[in-house]
Amino acid sequence: MEQALFDDLVQSLKEAKAIAHGKAPASRRFIVEKPDVKVVREQIGLSQSEFARLMRVSVKTLQNWEQHRRHPSGPAAALLKIVLTAPEVALKALHA
Structure with a gap:
């Protein structure tokens, strides 16, 4: 794997962890309506x-x-x- 690609992947994982722990906002949010x-x-x-x-x-x-x-x-x-x-x-x- 290229180093740049690996670094992007590591950065993405760090961002995901921060979002999961409430330390950073999610860039997108999807709300799925429950059908009646x-x-x-x-x-x-x-x-x-x-x-x-x-x-x-x-x-x-x-x-x-x-x-x-x-x-x-x-x-x-x-x-x-x-x-x-x-x-x-x-x-x-x-x-x-």
């Missing part, structure tokens, strides 16, 4: 059992999301955003 699962489900007109089957989760998990006891994360949150943004495309792809 019930609103998404109601917009596409599916029952809880139908939507749970579509999302490939249990009805209990879906109910926990809708009642805000739990929040979808990772792929489930991404899929919900797709369903909210382009429901026709999402439904077509998921039913295929």
